[in-house]
Amino acid sequence: MARAAGERLGAVEGQDGGPAGVRVSSGGARRDVGVLVVVAVVGAAAALRPLLQDLLATPAVAHWATIFVSIAVQAFPFLILGVSISAAVAAFVRPAILARVLPRRPALAVPVAAAAGAALPGCECGSVPIAGRLVASGVAPAAALAFLLSAPAINPVVLVATAVAFPGRPEMVVARLLASLLAATVVGLIWSRIGRDALVERARRRAAPEGSRLTVLIATAQHDLLHAGGFLIVGAATAATLQTVVPRSVLDHVAGSGLVAVLAMAALAVAMSICSEADAFVALSLTQFSLAARLTFLVVGPMVDVKLVALQAGTFGRAFAVRFAPLAFLVAVASSVLIGWWLL
């Protein structure tokens, strides 16, 4: 398999050698350097291939690399979906319409936006570029953020997956839906009170590019894909590192149902960064924890995890992410404890 990869490399290098060559011969603007760098990086990696293979012979490194690649590969189709919707909104929906659809008062707009999250199938990677686009189109940041938090947790695909993972326990699905909606709404309302628009300035400044609709569609999709994809890579690498360095068996020491167990489940959700469509199956296997503690895992995961925080930092800016992630974490934990105490 690895050998086949090497044999095909020639073809790939030829592929991007083409455009690079054409650009250089046609006069060499500054941006042509970029293509050469891409070719150089792939070429350098090819030269270092024996080194890479030696590294992968170390079990811990191979484990890390497999998880890193898995998170990236698994997330990519959802990212593409989110980027496509974001680009379509930029190209075909006039900003004024979006702003008019939502109620003007935050007390109404936030819950409506949170409930609208149910309409976006998929997991969290798709909702970040869409929320960024909503802010750029003039939607109140608090409403866009409520959508960002609720969409990955309450869409039908995720709820069905939860029902499949917990057969005979429909209260788990109801609890997840309610706790996620509650947390998204509360975070949105808090943000509408104390959040400053300056914090989402990066997303705001992304005024839609000018030109024909096709130009807008292509340019926006390309920009968002690279940009969100890059931050996805940061998040996937962080999550893979945490999973490799900290064995999940440390959790056995804090098992149970107390507050420590709840916080351990919340921390696990942040560190693992698994897709919201799969987290119910992982929660199922964590039987040393109470159902309420596992509800926390299901509520926190789609709202705050290292992969998601990296994506949010990329879309909205770092100053935003360092304030928003702790807020969402605290509210998600509190909401899941409350609903878990009531229903489970």
Add this chain to the structure above:
Amino acid sequence: MTAAGGTISLLVGAVLLRLTLTGAYTRYVRPGMAPWLVIAGIVAATLGAVTVIRVLRRLPSVVGDGHHDDGQTARAGWLLLAPIAALLLVAPPALGSYGVGRGATVDVRAGAPVFDPLPADARAVPMSLLEYAQRAAEADGASFNGATVELTGFVAGPDTDGFRLARYQIACCAADAAPVVVRVVGVHGDLPPRDEWVTVTGRFDPAGEQLPMLVAIGVTPIPQPDDPYE
């Protein structure tokens, strides 16, 4: 990020398509993801190709011409080159014995079905390690009914009088993998090396305490299955 961005996007699409078409993607995600990976690969590659063509033809292709972008944003896309380079050259292997015992194991009692007894006289019944562990947990393995079974997994390491056979369950991608482990005893001759894939035939033995136990009749090395997970 213009022509270079387009090239990176093209490469991302090419890598996704290559992973899917060579079947290597099953090391990372469920086989059911294949159509979505193909669609994502085609979209990314097409987008990249169109961007490169528009740059070459000097059509507008830059969002806001970059003035709204601070350096961080523009640089981020370059990070995509890391997995591209790694995957084009050496695709990381499927998860192996390193992670067994580090992660939570699958809890076989959660939602386990009620099993019919196996026919006692039939030839070896192939089953997943999960089913084996679930049958073993149910009524002390009464449903095995003395039948011979056939399990396929990798060697997770030696154990008293044999070795541990393991296979990961994944729900979505390898990041959520949890291993099922079966203790294989009564192995004659040399133990198969760690991380080698084997098919084991044998009979259930209720003496296993922590792990379900199998008394081996035969151990055959095999190549890694197309889908290394259950």
